[in-house]
Amino acid sequence: MFELLPDKNCDLCPRLKSFIDDNREKFPDKYNAPVPSFGDRDAELLIVGLAPGLKGANFTGRPFTGDYAGDLLYATLLKSGFAKGEYKARKDDGLELINARITNAVKCVPPENKPNGAEINTCIQFLKREFETMPNLKIILSLGLVSHNAVLKTLGHKQSAFKFAHGAVHDMGGGLKLVDSYHCSRYNTNTGRLTTKMFEDAFQTISLRL
């Protein structure tokens, strides 16, 4: 049986393992390991990001916690009723997700924020376990094309049958929907590809379907 999270010293992806080893030396007091999902497994919504950011999730041990993408994601979750408490960019800030869980397509931080195809494929086994162990899962929100493609692959669907588009709602069968959003990265917001309103609208689309 596959585990839900790679082992702390997972070496399935040699490049990612060696990057984590380097970062353990450089930043010994930081988390530097595969980052576990955050939120209740009973949730109906699963948000799938790309991979931990070096100084965000990889430092703090919680997805999207401590970097720019997390500032926008958690603010939007709080505003749209999918979180309560206060986001303070720390794992122990007491923030709670409501009917939502957050994970990443790739669980280990990749160099330059870019996992390669083999790493994405290798980590799909953990995404699969994630889906299998969420009994009430109704909506998967993919943040960006890499997540969208990883989710399709995990569910055994053809990429060509479901084109990525911000705000799109795809029927995955069995009552499961895939909603797409541009990734809430600093690059996407700085270039105007993703505005706060567009991101909030994606969560509105989800709320209306739960």
Ligand code: URA
């Ligand atoms: N931090 C994460 O945990 N995931 C992302 O996709 C980006 C930043």
